[in-house]
Amino acid sequence: MGGANLHIAWSTLFARALASSGVRRLVVSPGSRSTPLVIGLAHDRAIELYSVIDERSAAFVALGIARRTGEPVGLLCTSGTAAAHYLPAVMEASLARVPLVVITADRPWDAYDCAAPQTVDQVKLYGGYVRHYAELGLPDPDAFGAVTRVAVQGVARALGPDPGPVHINARFRKPLEPQPPAAPAPWQDALDRATRSIPALAAREAPTVSASVIRASGIATRERVMLACGPSIGSRTDEEKQRFFAACESLGVPVLAEATSGLRFAGANVLRSIEAIVSSAAWRTQGPTTVVEVGAPMVSAAYARWALGATAPIERVVFTRHGWNDASNNGTLAIEEDPFRWVEAWAELERSHGVPEVRAERTRFSARWTAADQRAAAVVERSLERSELSEGATLASVRRSLPQGATLIVANSSAVRDIDVFALDVEPAVAVVHQRGASGIDGLVAGAVGSRIASRSPVVLILGDVAMWHDVGSLQLAQDVSEPLVIVVLQNRGGRIFDRLPLAHNQELRAEYERYFLTDRGRSFESVVRGFGLAYARVDARAPLESAMAEALSRRGATVIESDCAPGNAERFSAVVRASVAAIDGV
DSSP: OOHHHHHHHHHHHHHHHHHHTTOOEEEEOOOSTTHHHHHHHHHHOSSEEEEOSSHHHHHHHHHHHHHHHOSOEEEEEOSGGGGGGGHHHHHHHHHHTOOEEEEEEEOOGGGTTTTOTTOOOOTTTTGGGSSOEEEEESOOGGGHHHHHHHHHHHHHHHHSSSOOEEEEEEEOOSOOSOOOOSSOOTTHHHHHHHHHTOOOOOOOOOOOOOHHHHHHHTGGGOSSEEEEEOSOOSOOOHHHHHHHHHHHHHHTOOEEEOGGGTOTTSSSOOBOOHHHHHTSHHHHHHSOSEEEEESSOOSOHHHHHHHHHOSSOOEEEEEOTTSOOOTTSOOSEEEOSOHHHHHHHHHHHHHHHOOHHHHHHHHHHHHHHHHHHHHHHHHHHHHTTSOBOOHHHHHHHHHHHOOTTOEEEEOTTHHHHHHHHHOOOOOSOOEEEEOTTTOOOTTHHHHHHHHHHHOSSOEEEEEEHHHHHHTGGGHHHHTTOOSOEEEEEEESSSOGGGGGSGGGGOGGGHHHHIIIIIOOOOSOSHHHHHHTTOEEEEESBHHHHHHHHHHHHHSSSEEEEEEEOOTTHHHHHHHHHHHHHHTSOOO
16 A cells, blocks of 8 residues: 555554544644645544534634534635634634634645745644644654544543634645555554554533632622522533533522523523613612622623722622633632532532521522613613614514523624513523634634534524624525525614714714725625525514515525624613613612
């Protein structure tokens, strides 16, 4: 056998080790240098392959799959600048703790620094954004054992203890394609031994939270305690969420949950009117003395202003097991534990050693804030009785259209903020996916396609028009979707999140503001959507939007709905609603 067949054997062994470690899906983009790995993966058939032409889109598809499943997902590209297109998704995966196994094909070392085509320095290309970097090296029969170790080790690092992306760089010489065998390969026995000896990746047992740590925190003596749940870090099963809610109920503490937490629409009782309630003057005098923050820092600007500017001292408890989640730099207690397990352990400790008087006061405190939340929600609901569309009204209508078990993907900028003000329905339970790792607007359409691949129920993405233009080329991926995928575009003529900046109100700079910040394209998405052969609808009122959603959710394949939100209307509408809620008297 020639060297090329060694390449294929090497790659097939590598693929088998990835599969044995839990990689079930891999997204590949076309290229020459990655030929042996593609053939090896295709021969093994244990990993499902998805072909995506553009590496940037491919990376976000993989990110969407991994984010929805919590499982490690592979990426594979050829050498050169192809690998550079993975960087935005790698950055997001790193900050959001999403497991990706990034595999870049490369040229041999002697092709470096001599103007060889399609050759760049790929060594540690992603810097500190990956949890682990490994060189697979050139195929060598004496290193078959290392092939399996590199694969298993890479998946293990991607899964934790601090989950995230890993990078494996794989070098190959030509010829890259299989060659007719001239004689039995002298390395066949070594290959067979390595195949039989792939190391198993044992499941790690979750650490036990120490009761002494909980006692030392002093949390058991606190009466006015609240949990504030920001963007989720990693994935949580429905069972984990239900245990968490049961523990909170046992403790008598209210749960303030943003949509991005994955707990807002999980079918349990939570405080929903976050931005509205913390904008109320009553909050500052009757709020909690201790806030336990779960997840990444809260999206709500009003919450941040309150946490930093409260008149009474507030103890902020933050969890740092996956990142230092204290963007305001005024946390009073940092706990290096999993927050869900910590809350469960706290509830268990109080069941056996709790003080009834403390539990009773917590329950009264929780009841007062539940009542305040209900009053705030009633104000918002009345405001939504108007038929005209705004970003908030669109989000509320989309939320109400979702069936049980659907996946809702919320984009950044206006959508991720307005959903917590206007989308107040707790049920039916749906999964929420977000991109709050790096908080960018990259690759949202591609990520939605990835979530659709990994979901058994409908997937709905809601994003602004600028974010849509950012990833409009990924609509070609939606052509292959066979189950309901709905993309709702908030058409508000540009980046209206910038309307919330002081610059937007500077009349002397109005022309510069509109050209360089709003970036209104001044056109509908209809022609481009229909050009990709996808279903399309444009709506300008709530009733047509709800009809379009019902039709799209019943249709196989992808649909784009353009929600025509008048510029400026959303901001005025939001201001009126927030002012009305802030006027609520006390809790």
